[in-house]
Amino acid sequence: MSYPSGRHFLQIPGPTNVPDRVLRAMDAPTIDHRGPAFQTLALDILELLGPVFGTKGPVVIYPASGSGAWEAALVNTLSPGDTVLAFDTGHFAALWREMAGKLGLVVDFVPGDWRHGVDPGVVAEKLAADTAGAIKAVCVVHNETSTGVTSRVAEVREAIDSVGHPGLLLVDAISSLGCIDYRHDEWGVDVTVAGSQKGLMLPPGMSFNAVSEKALQASAGAGLPKSYWDWRPILKGNRNGFFPYTPPTNLLYGLKESLAMLYDEGLPQVFARHARHAAAARAAVRAWGLAVVCVEEREHSASVTAVLLSEEHDADKVRDLILDRFDMSLGAGLGKLAGRVFRIGHLGHFNDLTLLGALAGVQMGLQLAEVPIHPAGVEVALELLRA
Amino acid sequence: MSYPSGRHFLQIPGPTNVPDRVLRAMDAPTIDHRGPAFQTLALDILELLGPVFGTKGPVVIYPASGSGAWEAALVNTLSPGDTVLAFDTGHFAALWREMAGKLGLVVDFVPGDWRHGVDPGVVAEKLAADTAGAIKAVCVVHNETSTGVTSRVAEVREAIDSVGHPGLLLVDAISSLGCIDYRHDEWGVDVTVAGSQKGLMLPPGMSFNAVSEKALQASAGAGLPKSYWDWRPILKGNRNGFFPYTPPTNLLYGLKESLAMLYDEGLPQVFARHARHAAAARAAVRAWGLAVVCVEEREHSASVTAVLLSEEHDADKVRDLILDRFDMSLGAGLGKLAGRVFRIGHLGHFNDLTLLGALAGVQMGLQLAEVPIHPAGVEVALELLRA
């Protein structure tokens, strides 16, 4: 590329653009994590976290990536040899399955085509068949970052309840929290896994478990070995605003600011904004004559749109060209979609004109890469966003 | 507006977007301005400033806005009652004339329509007629920020020389320096006036005088009272890397970084980038069916495009709507263009996708404000930038 001028367009589905306000809040001396100033900060944050998760229960904070919070969800609730029901909805679902296996769990992995979400009907069917009660938990990725498909968590819970199965519901909301309406309590989720670097608009390095009363009870008998991830000492310390080990203080500074931004905008407004941008992105993709990976209208992600190219085109070459020529990062195809798919992130700290700049870059990039398209995507998105 | 999310689009013709690298460089403790660390910083900067001005001579740095550097140019070279030749090329030219009057100078102000630059033929004519040698200086605004018209400074110098007139050439390069090719020495400019907040990509608060040998000689006999603006103590202190009064240390931190960025990109590349973006912006304006203020092809500004609306439309309402709806700031019409014109800045730290986002915002805003346009501007700009 010629020397980059202006701001990089970070259109991957996370880490997302960290707002200046948040970077500034983090750009402050670290304080004593055992002192009164920290205590006030922590108690404030622990209270502020509830609404974005849709819970009145506790939210456990980890100095860790999102994968760590997945591990925490499993080791706090399950015992070696337990079976979990999981679904092959995409790359991250597959990684979660792999993790469960490594930790000594048995995974009943329902096949999928990576273009649909979890089928609540299959959930009901599977659990109805589990008369022996082998299945201890159902693992669902709410928003598959690799495919742009959103599973219907509320309906999954209804399916579990419909057959009276006692399984826990563990949900990965990493790329939906703060982007897509999410209701831990109302939907009966037992553990919600989330990370800092998506809708919460922070750098990576912090992750979360929102924990239901039922999950807490399960943790009492969970036999997987655990220490770092153990909820109990954290929840105990949190009561006074402290942590059993050194917390990520500067990320917490940022979290307080980013939660303030989300609540100032209003969660319903945040969700509507994401949905509107996603609709414009999809409209552009279709106007170009390309396919969106997600095939069900009700399962389209509001935070990321995955675009499928035909086999004769290499999506990674398109991405490289766009990075080189227009200084924009797009998400790669992951796992079995590698090279076939590129992903446009439109989540976090984001607005109409940035989306239009991004779509303009994709349109030009596709043309320059000689992917045959109808160059009408930007125009269609403009119409939609103007309305 | 709904709560703003994402980055504000600052598309005024300055202050421009300060790069994160520059903001970070400024975000540092102020140091002793009489100590060795400051000395090193100042000597480095004084050396680095030359190329962007196109001079091997001294550049004086002021803790002041650009207007202060105008005043400095006048009070260092002229005496009460001296005549200066100036041109009504736009709002800033008019302000400079007003300043000259306030300081006790006589201004021979050549009328203009604010849609053309300085006519070198008129310069020659005027100076040829000045047989009494009353005119001591010719004042030219290189790039009129209010109109998007760039005057041909080299030709103005040729015109002066063609009639053998001894007048100084004082040039306001505030919105051209670091954006449009500029050659203080080669063009025979005597004082170049510049500011921090345009092509130098810094916050406002610092301004400059590049000074020719001839201007220095003139300063010896210049009778206007001066103290703060006096070049001599500054140039004397600068020899050792110091200043006669407290310099704007943190802006200097930023200046070192922004000069590094300009030189890393390469000045010819920087100028080509600005020209390319300006061409795309003009193409969009014309595709919309609107008029650019500047009427001469060779005088189009590379840093700002002023768009003229017909009388029945209020340009300020369009700007307000765009700010409110798309969180983008555009430049207002100034002086006699107030309400008739809006200006799109495309200078400084800037790139293709941001320009396209900006043009998309203008296009949608014009439509929403019911200014009749042909909605093809973005498309045309896309074609041009893709080439």
Next chain:
Amino acid sequence: MSYPSGRHFLQIPGPTNVPDRVLRAMDAPTIDHRGPAFQTLALDILELLGPVFGTKGPVVIYPASGSGAWEAALVNTLSPGDTVLAFDTGHFAALWREMAGKLGLVVDFVPGDWRHGVDPGVVAEKLAADTAGAIKAVCVVHNETSTGVTSRVAEVREAIDSVGHPGLLLVDAISSLGCIDYRHDEWGVDVTVAGSQKGLMLPPGMSFNAVSEKALQASAGAGLPKSYWDWRPILKGNRNGFFPYTPPTNLLYGLKESLAMLYDEGLPQVFARHARHAAAARAAVRAWGLAVVCVEEREHSASVTAVLLSEEHDADKVRDLILDRFDMSLGAGLGKLAGRVFRIGHLGHFNDLTLLGALAGVQMGLQLAEVPIHPAGVEVALELLRA
């Protein structure tokens, strides 16, 4: 020096340590200075500035160093050939006198020994003798940064009034504002000159004129040429939150934050803190067996302590050694005190332990430089600060 680790000790009497909160506030994108967000910021600041100046009248903000605000005070109120009464109280008073001369004013300069403040008795005497009314203004440096001597401004005003003289009172409060109790209105000051980089805890680059009603009236007839410094267009623009030329936006971000800090701490508390630290510093100097420049108890500065060495010792060598060995900057002796004096700044964002660290550095430095002292300064200061 070995490689510096830890924070530099910036113990010059300004620029002072910029608090992290203030640096962070400044580390933000520059906004449109003609837009509504700027307007709100400016109106807020213009309102917040009053209390720290002790005025209900207007305060004019300049993008300029403190020297610029001096020049503004003179050119807005005086005419060529006017006489001002000034006092040789130190280096900055001498510079102000020089500036007045350069601008075409006549200075009646009362001699001084740089160890005393302005003598109100002499003021009364001088003005009583001015039966012709030649003296238009009395210029006083409130806190002489070069000597650590504070003049009694209220008593100067009483002296002026006692003889019924109509002269304006112009006061340089650059190193006292925000450090030492200051009352523009109550003391009958006509123009107060201040800067950003001392008690206001900002980087240099912004300065101020607080303006009395009488000064405003004087400005109507003031004949010195002016444009950049002219109060009128600024005051006019300020009414709506705007400025006639580009304001130093990022310094204004910082100013809002630093004023909030001063008011949060409480001005009386801020003044008491400075006085307490100054007393501890003086106690240390005396315990070392060295002389403070200021000789009158009631004139000791609360923001800076100037220490006089005997002739056989070079104060600059002491400072260099301390910088090299302990990474601490001290103020140099200025003007006729060069080499004889070093100055300890204890103003702005500052606390007990930093003062004690600083005094420890001075004590060790004096010993290492073989200045014969009694090494009891730190101990005495400790006693005082513990009380």
Next chain:
Amino acid sequence: MSYPSGRHFLQIPGPTNVPDRVLRAMDAPTIDHRGPAFQTLALDILELLGPVFGTKGPVVIYPASGSGAWEAALVNTLSPGDTVLAFDTGHFAALWREMAGKLGLVVDFVPGDWRHGVDPGVVAEKLAADTAGAIKAVCVVHNETSTGVTSRVAEVREAIDSVGHPGLLLVDAISSLGCIDYRHDEWGVDVTVAGSQKGLMLPPGMSFNAVSEKALQASAGAGLPKSYWDWRPILKGNRNGFFPYTPPTNLLYGLKESLAMLYDEGLPQVFARHARHAAAARAAVRAWGLAVVCVEEREHSASVTAVLLSEEHDADKVRDLILDRFDMSLGAGLGKLAGRVFRIGHLGHFNDLTLLGALAGVQMGLQLAEVPIHPAGVEVALELLRA
């Protein structure tokens, strides 16, 4: 407290003061962790990490607190039911033992008085007795943050080798790395555990495992379940500059800067600086007539000094008073030393004058809390630092 002015004195033994340079480096937009810019950053850092650990082998980076890196050391090398030899040298050693137990390991825990380091003689004795080869690893805390006692790791390795025992040597260097000479390879350490927030001068949230060849081999057969902590996918990804899950990008920006600072100063100089400050701190404590927790001269920590009060005085009250009155944080007594001990951190980004300010605060605080001391500590430290 009255409103705090000036910089907080953060004298806990970590998190330490993050240098402005490092905070600034971190205050930057997060980039695509799968793109080329990240790749370059990661490869640079992975290469730069070696010297500070004293290793030519791999260093694994975790988005996690130091405790997480402990857990990683255990789960990567050991199997359920394995025995580890550990030593009750302080609070963190005790926590590590607790963790090992939670993870299903058997801990042979050698009692201690928290005033001595690990006794290499006991190591040899214990391992000689382990004829069955039950002990798989020896766990040593290099620098006990809770007591200020440094164990002699090289001698521990010699002890292990002296009896020909095959056990791994796992070392917690959390509060010694970058402060105290450390040689992973030379000392034959198998896993070195470290964190970001001590000698590396970063905020908390990142931790490390330096891994020997022998440890890597052990990991192949290690049976403890693991996924997040698993070295193998990380080492595999690292070969190309990538990570198997989202890395803590902004902490990595900071790490690059802090490593540059350490290497610019020079590791031997860094270690000497810490040793010198520790000696001054101990001298002050003794001059006050108080006891240092560490009783062996050769085991004094260079990064933290723990001060023991007699039973009638509450160390927490002293700390609270000092925080309230002088805005300085000191480390609390932990575990069985709670209330009896306070700890002075003198590590990381630190210098002479800050240490003297800190000691001044402790001295005044002890006096104000009516702990009977001889007020000579600061004076003694001054003498020592001046030498």
